[in-house]
Amino acid sequence: MHNVAIKSKEVTLLEVLDRVLNKGVVVSGDIVISVADVDLIYLGLKVLLSSVETMEQLRGSPFVGPMQEAT
Amino acid sequence: MTINSLVETDFPEEFIEEMGKTDDALPKKIDANPENVEKGLAKLVLTLIELIRKLLEKQAMRRVETGSLSEEEIERVGETLLKLENKMKELKQIFGLKDEELNLNLGPLGDLM
Amino acid sequence: MTLYTYGIIDSSDQIKESIYGPEGSGVYNIPYCDIGVVVAELNEPVQNVSKSSVLAHEEVIERLMEHFTILPVKFHTVFDGRNSILSMMQSYYKHFKDNLNRLRDKVEFGIKVIWPADKIKKSIRNSRKKGEHEMPIPDGSLNKNFVRKKLEKYKINEEFEQKAYKFINVMDIFFSKFAAEKVLKKLKTENLLLDAAYLIDKDRQADFKKAFEHIKNAHTGFKFLFSGPWPPYNFVICRRKVSYLKIPNKKICLIK
Numbered sequence: 001m002h003n004v005a006i007k008s009k010e011v012t013l014l015e016v017l018d019r020v021l022n023k024g025v026v027v028s029g030d031i032v033i034s035v036a037d038v039d040l041i042y043l044g045l046k047v048l049l050s051s052v053e054t055m056e057q058l059r060g061s062p063f064v065g066p067m068q069e070a071t
Numbered sequence: 072m073t074i075n076s077l078v079e080t081d082f083p084e085e086f087i088e089e090m091g092k093t094d095d096a097l098p099k100k101i102d103a104n105p106e107n108v109e110k111g112l113a114k115l116v117l118t119l120i121e122l123i124r125k126l127l128e129k130q131a132m133r134r135v136e137t138g139s140l141s142e143e144e145i146e147r148v149g150e151t152l153l154k155l156e157n158k159m160k161e162l163k164q165i166f167g168l169k170d171e172e173l174n175l176n177l178g179p180l181g182d183l184m
Numbered sequence: 185m186t187l188y189t190y191g192i193i194d195s196s197d198q199i200k201e202s203i204y205g206p207e208g209s210g211v212y213n214i215p216y217c218d219i220g221v222v223v224a225e226l227n228e229p230v231q232n233v234s235k236s237s238v239l240a241h242e243e244v245i246e247r248l249m250e251h252f253t254i255l256p257v258k259f260h261t262v263f264d265g266r267n268s269i270l271s272m273m274q275s276y277y278k279h280f281k282d283n284l285n286r287l288r289d290k291v292e293f294g295i296k297v298i299w300p301a302d303k304i305k306k307s308i309r310n311s312r313k314k315g316e317h318e319m320p321i322p323d324g325s326l327n328k329n330f331v332r333k334k335l336e337k338y339k340i341n342e343e344f345e346q347k348a349y350k351f352i353n354v355m356d357i358f359f360s361k362f363a364a365e366k367v368l369k370k371l372k373t374e375n376l377l378l379d380a381a382y383l384i385d386k387d388r389q390a391d392f393k394k395a396f397e398h399i400k401n402a403h404t405g406f407k408f409l410f411s412g413p414w415p416p417y418n419f420v421i422c423r424r425k426v427s428y429l430k431i432p433n434k435k436i437c438l439i440k
Contacts, residue, residue: 007083013235014090015078015294015411016242021233023417024258025192027272073246074239080409085298089376132338135331142328149327152334 092171113166117159118173124155187214187223187269189261190244191415193252194284196220203247206237211244214266216273219280222248223269226262233260245415253288255280255420283420289386290364292419293412294379295396299351300405301344301374308343312336345371352378355399362392367418377406381418389413 080086131148134140140148163169188205196215203211205224213220222244241259248254263269273280348371355378360366365383372379384392393410400408 004083007087008078008080009075011080011083011086011090011409012075012078012411013239014087016074017238018090019414019417020238020242020256020259023420024256024261025420026258027189027261027276074243077246077414078409078411080296080407082298082407082409085375085407086296086409089296089298089373092373093376128334129338132335135335136338145331146325146327149325149329149331153327153330 110166110168114168114172117162117166117168120162121159121173124159127155128152185265186226187263187265188226189257189263189269190222190224190241190248190254191257192255192280192284193220193222193248194218194254194288195252199248201247201251203244205244206240211248214269216270217277219273219277219284221269221273222254223263249291249413249415253284253290254415255283255287256415256417286421287383287416287419290383290416290419291386291389291413292416293382293384293389293392293410294414295355295359295382295411296376296380296409297355297378297403298375298407299348299377301377304347305340305344308340308347312340312343348377351403355403356380358395358399359392362388362395365419383416383419384413386413 131152135145135148163173190211193213195213196218197213197220199211199213199222205211205226207224207226207228209225211222211224213222224244238259245254245256263272352368352370356366356368359380359382362384363382364385367381369379371377382392396408396410400406
């Protein structure tokens, strides 16, 4: 049963990581000196690729307009 | 720590495995190390090409299914898709990339793959 | 003095509990009107992203969640001082306020479901073999055979997806009874049928858990994961558009 305990800790860590590292409000601006910068690039790409579906859900109509940009 | 009681499952290993598969092909860090830059970029580019190729295949199959294509058209579609598939196999081999590495986790769009 | 940021809370009060940040200094609230930003002071501006730093970060947010509604900020958001924070709050106040009002007294739960994809595909293949009567493409060339094989794969996949959506729908209807909002990721992998986040009223947690147990017991052969309560990571709406104008030696930030 020891192994299950270790694996349970690992899956808990993955769940935490998934939220803490991937989510969270982005409050970037030229006044911030250190954000997880590379993550923003990553976020930008993801927003680019998945924004169509998300935007359609939010607005209920085909997406028209500029997309949200992170830095 | 309250965190330890946040997750309940009888199958931690299986979920760890699946969550590992959904790691994006999009690199979390643009590694500027010269040996890895090529492979990192190749992964990114090939993942996007693979996405388009799979969408093309799916769209083609939809057309074939409707039965509205002539024999000649089916022949041409087959030839093109076969060429694309072989080309991708070649590219994957050149860059030493496996299918699982080119998975693009698009969330709700993921069901297109 | 750099400020490591945890999140925005719906209070301008001070934090009564002793909670400690990455360097052991106390976590406190910087008020702005009727809301505030929870921070800890840092001497070292860049902390390592490690297992323990991430867990410690989440632990702080969980403790804050006991007393406040909190909008978690992106991990490792650090400001160069109080003025920067106040300036940021000035721009984002309305946006934060709207989110806080929407998310007050609600918590997030995560549900993941693994289903036996291989078995399902096998049974689809078998039932298709039995029903095989149509041959839409005449046997023959290499290309036509390729299409035929692809088409069969496609049809199996379509059926597979339809089955998946049916199962997901049944579960979702049940869970949604207690949910204010939801984010669903369907068939993230072949085996991961569902990866869902549900936003639940604090006082309906028990009902939601019961609904989950009911679905779990009704689907033997499926594997379930239940997590929470989390702060509303998946439900903070970020719609701000920020663009930058670069003029030599000066950076002007235009916020729409």
